[in-house]
Amino acid sequence: MPVTIKSAREIELMRAAGKILGKVHQDLGKKLEPGMTTFEIDRLGEEMIRSYGCIPSFKNYHGFPASVCISVNDEVVHGIPSKKRIIQEGDIVSLDIGVIYKGYHSDAARTHGIGEISKEAANLILRTRECFFAGMRYASAGCYLHQISASIHNCADKYRYGVVRDLVGHGIGSHLHEDPEVPNFRKFHKGIRLRPGMTLAVEPMINEGTGSVEWLDNDWTVVTRDHKLSAHYENTILITKGRPEILSVTEDEIAEGIWAPGGSE
Ligand code: MG
Numbered sequence: 001m002p003v004t005i006k007s008a009r010e011i012e013l014m015r016a017a018g019k020i021l022g023k024v025h026q027d028l029g030k031k032l033e034p035g036m037t038t039f040e041i042d043r044l045g046e047e048m049i050r051s052y053g054c055i056p057s058f059k060n061y062h063g064f065p066a067s068v069c070i071s072v073n074d075e076v077v078h079g080i081p082s083k084k085r086i087i088q089e090g091d092i093v094s095l096d097i098g099v100i101y102k103g104y105h106s107d108a109a110r111t112h113g114i115g116e117i118s119k120e121a122a123n124l125i126l127r128t129r130e131c132f133f134a135g136m137r138y139a140s141a142g143c144y145l146h147q148i149s150a151s152i153h154n155c156a157d158k159y160r161y162g163v164v165r166d167l168v169g170h171g172i173g174s175h176l177h178e179d180p181e182v183p184n185f186r187k188f189h190k191g192i193r194l195r196p197g198m199t200l201a202v203e204p205m206i207n208e209g210t211g212s213v214e215w216l217d218n219d220w221t222v223v224t225r226d227h228k229l230s231a232h233y234e235n236t237i238l239i240t241k242g243r244p245e246i247l248s249v250t251e252d253e254i255a256e257g258i259w260a261p262g263g264s265e
Contacts, residue, residue, distance in 0.1 A: 001178060001179045003171055003179050003192060005196075005197035006238075010104065013101060013102050013103070014104050014105075014236065014247055017054070017101035017104050017105065017247070018235075018236050018246075018248040020099055021106040021236070022248050024049055024099065025097060026250050027048055029112050031044055032093060032112050034088050034089045036087055037082065038070040038079065038080075038085040038087065039085070041068060042067055045097060046059070049067060054099040054100055054101050056099065057097075061176065064078070064220065069109075070094070071096070071221070072085065073229055073230075074228060074229060076207070077094070077096060077109075077167060077205060079220075080220055089114055090118070091113075092111055092112065092113055092124070092231065093112050094109060094111040094230070096234065105173065105175070107201040107234060108235050109234035111232055111233065113125060121229055123159075124206065124208050124231045125233075127159050127231075129233045131155040131184070132203075132204050132233045133258075133259070135155075136202075136243070139194065139239060140194065140239065140244065141195055142194065142241075143194050144190035144191050144194070145194060146183070146186070146187045146189065148182065149186060149191070152185070152204050153184065161206050161208065162207035162209055162212070162224075165185050166222070167213075168184065168203075169184065169200060171198070171200055180200075182200055182203075184203070184204045200236070200237055201236050202237060204232070205231075206231055207224050208230070210228070212226070235249060246258065
């Protein structure tokens, strides 16, 4: 499938979808506390998504049984919400959420610490976000796609973290997953040249130890092979001639200065 360039109308719809998703992440993130089940978190998330007139992108997507992917500690992505899974003080919890607004998707992920977490865990979360923004330095028209990938990888290398290679980011629009694939690791070829109007979901998945992963028996949940921690940070972005527009964040986050996370700029 060719990489699509979104029209002005499509971009407006994706901006609206992104603003809603940013708000859902912000509100759901604040509700997390020790003792909740991942089932409860999913239910709250789905209620929020539907309260904005949106449809959860992930529900029933290739049979995924819930609206929010909730991945705890060594789980990288695609954790399935469960009444048996209770989050506890010291855990790190990744929420990956997609919404459909008037036919257009937005996709974003955040990792949250529950109560007091270790310094190592807090650093992993902050630096995974830093990796995303390192990628954003090359997310402009005229750059090549794999410059984003290499910049994410270089940032992770700086901390000797493992980069997950079995899963990648993606184009996004009227479909959740569109071309191109957006790897988080260096490639030998440059990839496509970025053009204004492309919309991408860029999503570093960064591990404390090895980047190797394996799938659990449920065929969904991906865990680190060494069972060390993993963090995930994702936004849907719009390529422009200058800095990319980060679509899946709130106005508050932009006002707080998302462009200098962890002093990496
Ligand atoms: Mg995604």
